[in-house]
Structures are given as structure tokens and as C-alpha cells.
Amino acid sequence: MGVGKTTAIAAISEAPPISTDVANADTSVAKATTTVGLDFGQLTLDNGDRLRIYGTPGQSRFDFMWQILIRDALGLAILLDNSRPRPLDDMHTYLDGFADALKEMPCVIGVSRCDTHASPSLDDYAYALQARGLVLPIVAVDLRRRDDVISLVETLLVQIEAIDAGVSP
Amino acid sequence: MSFVLGVMGIPKVEVELLRIIVRLSSNLRTPWTVSESGVCDVLLLDSASASETWHAPSAPLVVVPMVQRGEPAGAAPAGRSLARPIFAEELVDLLNEITPDVRAGKAEATAQSARGRGSRASLIRWPAQVTLQKNPVYMRLAAALSKSAQSAESLSALGRVDVDECSTFLGLLEQEGVLAWLGEAPAGDALAARIRAPVLSGEPAGERAGLLSRIRRRLGLA
Numbered sequence: 001m002g003v004g005k006t007t008a009i010a011a012i013s014e015a016p017p018i019s020t021d022v023a024n025a026d027t028s029v030a031k032a033t034t035t036v037g038l039d040f041g042q043l044t045l046d047n048g049d050r051l052r053i054y055g056t057p058g059q060s061r062f063d064f065m066w067q068i069l070i071r072d073a074l075g076l077a078i079l080l081d082n083s084r085p086r087p088l089d090d091m092h093t094y095l096d097g098f099a100d101a102l103k104e105m106p107c108v109i110g111v112s113r114c115d116t117h118a119s120p121s122l123d124d125y126a127y128a129l130q131a132r133g134l135v136l137p138i139v140a141v142d143l144r145r146r147d148d149v150i151s152l153v154e155t156l157l158v159q160i161e162a163i164d165a166g167v168s169p
Numbered sequence: 170m171s172f173v174l175g176v177m178g179i180p181k182v183e184v185e186l187l188r189i190i191v192r193l194s195s196n197l198r199t200p201w202t203v204s205e206s207g208v209c210d211v212l213l214l215d216s217a218s219a220s221e222t223w224h225a226p227s228a229p230l231v232v233v234p235m236v237q238r239g240e241p242a243g244a245a246p247a248g249r250s251l252a253r254p255i256f257a258e259e260l261v262d263l264l265n266e267i268t269p270d271v272r273a274g275k276a277e278a279t280a281q282s283a284r285g286r287g288s289r290a291s292l293i294r295w296p297a298q299v300t301l302q303k304n305p306v307y308m309r310l311a312a313a314l315s316k317s318a319q320s321a322e323s324l325s326a327l328g329r330v331d332v333d334e335c336s337t338f339l340g341l342l343e344q345e346g347v348l349a350w351l352g353e354a355p356a357g358d359a360l361a362a363r364i365r366a367p368v369l370s371g372e373p374a375g376e377r378a379g380l381l382s383r384i385r386r387r388l389g390l391a
Contacts, residue, residue: 012388045383106316126295135292135315139308150388155312157381157390161327162313164377 003081004112004143005055006039011149013041013053038065063097070098075106075156079143080125082117088128095132102134106159110141110152171200172271174264175209179235183255187213190257197261199268210271211264213251231267289318290339290348300341306330310338318351 009017018040039055054069056062070076078094080087091109095102109129111122120128125138137155141148174191176184184205191201211231231249238252251263292314301307309328313319321339325332342348385391 043384043387045380045387047383049380049383051384051387108312122298126297130294135295137308137312137315138295150390151308153384153388154390155308157384158309158312158327159316160377160381162316162319165317165319165323165327 008143009041017041108155114140173209178215291318
């Protein structure tokens with residue numbers, strides 16, 4: 001919670017994202033509201049198709065929603081807050097929750113607040129992923145910056161293109 | 170084959186002089202160009218400059234300090250240095266002397282890293298940040314390698330990047346020990362299974378390519 005999912009979607013959505021927020025009851029996190037349903041943003045492409053962007057609640061009690069929203073998705077961005085007490089544990093929680101999807105689906109990990117909290121380093125995340133047999137792009141981001149959010153999307157696009165162009169089974 | 174003389178911390182007037190000498194000299198055995206940024210084969214630097222920030226290719230980088238005429242070369246390897254003020258004959262002699270070493274270094278790096286530009290490899294770990302920060306395009310190339318086995322040629326097409334830069338990147342990754350080449354993973358290994366590209370569900374690749382192009386245009390990435 002508080003990593004910046006709503007902010008990230010707002011950075012690229014063509015309209016203000018629809019959020020299902022309620023007052024935050026967790027006094028350990030200093031934010032007024034938190035997402036308990038999902039965030040929804042949209043981009044209309046030049047042929048009229050719409051790219052839908054969903055932000056799921058980060059609390060593990062909402063992991064049932066993760067499976068619903070991930071179905072038929074083009075890709076997945078996992079956003080982590082490096083200022084949290086145990087961000088590597090957070091990553092493992094999401095990797096467990098999306099384990100089936102991650103066998104095929106393009107995924108990028110965006111880590112925020114690296115400028116103020118240098119540990120764990122992005123290389124630490126890479127080693128943790130390797131221990132799980134995963135190789136995922138890991139990018140330091142400021143989710144308030146549109147360019148950083150777009151770079152996450154581009155990383156997903158490159159992966160999709162690589163899958164289409166790479167060696168087939 | 171031509172080589173690149175990189176310069177760092179050298180005053181502009183001296184850089185222009187270097188350019189004129191390498192362009193006009195008829196005594197250079199191999200063509201050279203002068204570059205103030207990007208990859209280079211030999212780096213000429215003012216002794217006060219730090220060379221670590223230079224984006225060097227995977228081939229060994231020869232560093233030549235500039236010294237005042239009459240002063241010792243100090244720690245320069247094999248005593249190589251270039252004295253100020255610059256004399257054309259000395260620069261030409263230096264470049265001719267260095268050329269065999271540079272050529273040998275490039276050949277060794279190419280043999281190490283290229284394995285043929287058609288050889289395909291995939292990542293076994295996301296590269297270190299120090300590697301990715303050498304070149305802004307490396308993030309894109311690494312993302313491609315994270316999902317399927319690619320060669321320098323296919324990376325070049327995917328990433329819209331010069332194939333030599335892709336070969337250089339693969340060389341850096343191999344030096345870092347984060348690459349697995351196709352055909353080297355033991356049978357039944359989970360890594361081998363992952364190197365085989367996953368198949369995305371949904372529409373065929375051709376339709377998906379059109380969708381991805383439209384997304385890129387919409388986000389200003391085209």
C-alpha cells in the first residue's frame with residue numbers, strides 16, 4: 001500500500017483514473033485513502049481500440065482480484081516501495097501471487113523511492129529473482145513522472161516483441 | 170577496418186588539431202577518427218580526467234595520457250603517452266604503434282563475445298546496474314533477452330540498435346556471467362526450459378505486432 005499505483009495510472013491514462021478508494025484504516029501508512037477495489041485507466045489507440053490499465057490493491061487479502069485482473073492481460077508491472085521495511089518480502093508476496101501468470105506473461109518490476117532508500121539495491125532484487133529461477137526487468141522509477149511510467153510500459157512491450165521474435169519451443 | 174580515438178578532458182583546440190591530423194595524414198596505416206563521446210578503441214585523456222565514466226566497448230580500452238613535453242609518462246602502460254604541444258608525427262607514430270594491440274584486442278573480444286552474430290543467448294539473471302548504465306539502449310536489449318533467446322542480429326532488429334552495439338552488449342553480459350547460450354544448458358534443466366520462448370495466448374503474432382505499434386504511437390514511443 002502506498003507505492004503509487006494510482007499515481008502511476010494517472011500519469012499515463014487519458015482521463016483521470018477511476019479509483020475505488022476508502023479511508024485508510026492502517027495508521028502505520030501515512031495516506032488518507034487506499035485502493036480496495038481497483039484503479040482503472042484507459043488509452044484510446046488510433047484505430048479506436050482501448051488499452052485498459054488496471055491497478056490492483058496491494059494488500060494480500062485482495063489476491064483473489066489479482067487472478068481475475070491478470071487474465072488475458074498483455075503484461076504485468078509489479079510496483080515496489082523501497083522505503084518499506086522489507087521490500088524484498090513484498091516482492092516475493094507478489095511473485096507468489098502471480099506465479100502462474102509469470103510463467104509466460106511479460107513482467108517488469110518498478111522500484112520507487114530508490115533515491116532516498118538505497119537498500120536493497122536493484123542488483124539485490126536481481127539476485128533474489130535469480131534464486132527463484134526468474135529473470136525480470138528491474139527499473140528504478142518515480143511514479144509521479146510520466147516518462148518513468150512509460151518506460152515501464154515500454155519494457156513490457158519489448159518483452160512481448162521478443163517473445164514473438166524469439167526461439168520457439 | 171577503422172579505429173576510433175576517443176578524447177576526454179582535452180581542450181577543444183587540441184581535439185580539432187587531432188581531427189585534422191588523423192584526417193590528413195598519409196602515414197597512418199589504418200584509418201582513424203576522433204570522437205568525443207560514445208565507444209572508442211583508444212582513449213586519449215588529460216592526466217586529470219577520470220576514465221571510468223567513458224562508455225567503453227567490451228574490447229580492452231587502451232588509455233594514453235597526455236603529458237607536458239619533457240615530463241615522464243608516469244604509470245602509462247608500456248610508457249605510452251602523447252606530449253604537448255601535439256606534433257603530428259608523434260601522434261601518427263603512436264597510433265601506428267598501438268594499432269596491432271587494438272586489432273588483437275578487438276579480435277579477442279569478438280571471438281569471446283560474438284560466437285557468431287547468429288548465436289542466440291538468454292539471460293540467467295538481470296544484469297548489474299553498472300552494466301546497464303553504460304548505454305541507454307541496454308535496458309531495452311536486456312528486456313528482450315529476459316524473455317527469449319536472441320542473437321546480436323535479432324536484438325539489433327528488435328531494439329532498433331546497431332548490431333555492433335548489440336554484440337558489445339552480449340560481450341559485456343558474458344563477461345558478467347549472466348548469459349546462457351543456446352545448446353549449452355543441460356537437458357531437462359529448468360533454465361533450458363525457460364530459454365525456449367513462451368507462447369503468448371491471445372491473438373496471432375502479426376495482429377499483436379500491429380497492436381504494439383499502435384500502443385507505441387499512442388505513448389510517443391514510435
